[in-house]
Amino acid sequence: MRFIPHTPGDIDHMLATIGASDTEDLFKSVPAELRGRARLELPDGLGEQQVLERMAALAARNRTGRSFQGAGAYDHFVPSAVVAILGRGEFATAYTPYQPEVSQGTLQACFEFQTYVSILSGLEVANASLYDGASALAEAVLMALRLAPKRNKILISEAVHPEYIEVVRTYLDGHGRGSIETIGIAADGRTDLKALQAALSADVAAVCIGYPNFLGVIDDLSNAARLAKRIGALTVSVTTEALALALLRAPGACGTDIAVAEGQSLGLPMSYGGPGLGLFATRRVHVRQMPGRLVGETVDEEGRRGYVLTLSTREQHIRREKATSNICTNQGLAALGMTVYLGLAGRNGLRKLAEYNAVRARGVATRLEAAGFAPLYAAPFFNEFTIEVPGSQAWFESAVAGGLCPGVRLSERGFAADAGDERVIVTVTETNSDDDIDALVASLVTHLQAKRETA
Numbered sequence: 001m002r003f004i005p006h007t008p009g010d011i012d013h014m015l016a017t018i019g020a021s022d023t024e025d026l027f028k029s030v031p032a033e034l035r036g037r038a039r040l041e042l043p044d045g046l047g048e049q050q051v052l053e054r055m056a057a058l059a060a061r062n063r064t065g066r067s068f069q070g071a072g073a074y075d076h077f078v079p080s081a082v083v084a085i086l087g088r089g090e091f092a093t094a095y096t097p098y099q100p101e102v103s104q105g106t107l108q109a110c111f112e113f114q115t116y117v118s119i120l121s122g123l124e125v126a127n128a129s130l131y132d133g134a135s136a137l138a139e140a141v142l143m144a145l146r147l148a149p150k151r152n153k154i155l156i157s158e159a160v161h162p163e164y165i166e167v168v169r170t171y172l173d174g175h176g177r178g179s180i181e182t183i184g185i186a187a188d189g190r191t192d193l194k195a196l197q198a199a200l201s202a203d204v205a206a207v208c209i210g211y212p213n214f215l216g217v218i219d220d221l222s223n224a225a226r227l228a229k230r231i232g233a234l235t236v237s238v239t240t241e242a243l244a245l246a247l248l249r250a251p252g253a254c255g256t257d258i259a260v261a262e263g264q265s266l267g268l269p270m271s272y273g274g275p276g277l278g279l280f281a282t283r284r285v286h287v288r289q290m291p292g293r294l295v296g297e298t299v300d301e302e303g304r305r306g307y308v309l310t311l312s313t314r315e316q317h318i319r320r321e322k323a324t325s326n327i328c329t330n331q332g333l334a335a336l337g338m339t340v341y342l343g344l345a346g347r348n349g350l351r352k353l354a355e356y357n358a359v360r361a362r363g364v365a366t367r368l369e370a371a372g373f374a375p376l377y378a379a380p381f382f383n384e385f386t387i388e389v390p391g392s393q394a395w396f397e398s399a400v401a402g403g404l405c406p407g408v409r410l411s412e413r414g415f416a417a418d419a420g421d422e423r424v425i426v427t428v429t430e431t432n433s434d435d436d437i438d439a440l441v442a443s444l445v446t447h448l449q450a451k452r453e454t455a
Contacts, residue, residue: 029173065403066436070384070427071214071413072133072161072240073273074265077431082267082340091336100308106332107307110295113335116342120242121259121281122250127292129335132276133240133262134164137208138171139280139291139325140236140258144206145178146289146324147234151205157191157224158182159213160238162414168208178205189217189377189386197227204233206258211237211251212244214415216384216425217377225255234258242266242279244382247354258282267341268334277334287311291325353430357383361428364437368426371445376423384427386410392422395447404439 006014011023020026027035046054067075085091090105100107110128117126130136141154154172156165165180172178183199186192191209200207207228213219225235237251239261245251251259263277264270282290288311296310342350361383365375368387375385389395392409399406407426415423426440 029170063403065405066432066439067405068407068426068428068432068436068440069405070216070241070429071408071425072163072262073270074241074243074427074429075270075431076243076265076429078267078269078337078341079344081344082337085340086333086337091333100306104307107295107309109336109339110293110332111297111307112343113339114295116339117279117281119347120245120250121256121261121279122252122254123256123259123281124252124284125287125290125294126279126281127290128295129263129331130278130280130292131331132264132274132278133238133260134161134167134276134278135171136260136262136278136280137164137236137238138168139278140260141168141178141206141208142171142175143258143282143286143289143291143324144234144236145175147286148205148232151203151233152178153201153203154178154180154206154208155196155199155204155233156180156182156208157185157196157210157213157219159185159189159191159215159217159219160208160210161214161240164238164240166414185215187377188379189213189215190219190379191224193220193223193227196224200227200231200233202231204228204231206234206236208236208238211239211248211254212241212382212384213238214240214413214425215377215386216381216427217379218244218248218382219379221251221254221256222249225257229255236260239279241382241384243350243354243357246350247358247382252281252283257286263334263338267337267339275331275334277331277338289324354382357429360430360432361385364426364428364432364440367437367441368444371441372448373444383429384425386423386425388422389424389444389447390422390451391447392424395443396424399443402443404436404443406440406443 015022069075114126114128118124130139144154156168165182169180172180181199183196184192196207207224209219209221209224211219211221221237228235234257235255236258237256237260239245242261242263243265245261259281261279263279268277280290280292287294293309294311295307298306298308300306345353361381365385369375373387373389375381376388377386396406396409407424409421410423410425411421
């Protein structure tokens with residue numbers, strides 16, 4: 001049954017008020033080819049037994065195998081305790097802590113989460129999470145524009161995840177202010193600082209740098225921040241592999257003003273691409289322009305510790321024109337998963353895991369280099385690196401058919417680079433066994449031999 005409370009007259013009045021000719025104008029930002037096939041063609045319903053049989057048949061089609069995929073989503077081991085705690089009813093059903101007197105558990109979990117994000121980022125304040133890393137970057141860009149109302153340009157390194165850049169473009173298209181200019185990549189895989197310096201002007205509100213970047217390289221965040229500071233622009237660090245922050249110098253210590261990251265790799269499974277978890281931290285001086293929620297700790301009249309929403313500058317709480325964002329959830333369950341994971345690992349455990357990833361990845365890179373596939377970029381990397389594989393598409397498809405997913409082809413992520421169709425990002429985590437690594441090396445060696453024989 002449909003319920004539409006507005007009369008045709010109401011709809012006409014609303015359209016006239018906003019200057020739209022019809023309701024189709026409201027969806028002009030969605031490509032016509034997508035709107036044309038956005039129809040629900042659902043089959044008739046099934047009984048419970050038939051649904052279970054259908055789901056079992058679909059599950060049986062899943063293929064498991066060795067994987068070296070990364071480039072934004074990472075396969076890390078998730079302890080059973082994380083899953084067990086997330087499954088508790090009081091957490092699984094808690095959505096938003098509007099009533100602090102009955103939401104102390106949720107509020108405390110958010111507060112602990114914020115504390116962890118502040119530690120990892122090296123910045124003073126963090127919010128109670130955003131949707132994912134890409135939308136966190138977009139929110140950082142909007143925040144930078146609010147802090148610099150006379151500046152309209154955003155510089156983003158081409159080495160930032162290409163899908164993140166597209167999300168920022170989408171946000172700005174609807175924002176009505178702000179433009180993007182991308183900065184090229186130097187030969188070592190880092191952002192070209194000479195090109196950055198040349199692009200800096202009094203109109204730049206923010207400089208966005210990957211840390212590590214999309215190619216796996218640990219970018220020169222400190223010098224990029226130094227250049228940005230000279231002209232009064234903010235620096236935004238963008239991290240897709242949050243585990244790296246346990247080993248690298250904290251973004252805040254590198255001069256970053258806003259640090260954003262995708263938190264999936266810290267306690268969340270890959271789960272077919274979701275849910276993600278946006279991490280967002282900044283300096284205290286900017287806190288009133290930070291999007292989302294900020295949970296604070298206090299005491300009541302009897303001196304007992306308690307938690308409250310200290311800042312929540314969303315349009316649900318204040319006048320729309322004063323809102324910093326319209327974020328409608330704090331990804332509470334995903335944030336709790338990360339909090340439990342970090343609590344179990346501890347500072348030393350997390351660092352040891354990050355070190356293991358880094359050492360393991362370097363070992364694989366050394367073996368591949370000996371086999372004729374050296375990393376393309378000389379700059380340091382964390383747990384993923386880029387190689388060039390001639391004829392990569394045929395080799396890749398053959399490897400996947402054989403149960404080995406050897407990485408991510410740059411062209412599949414929309415990465416605009418010369419010879420991008422031949423470049424592959426290889427990611428190594430603690431989940432890759434010695435047998436997995438042997439299979440990857442053997443696959444590449446076999447492919448190289450076949451290329452030489454046919455040359």
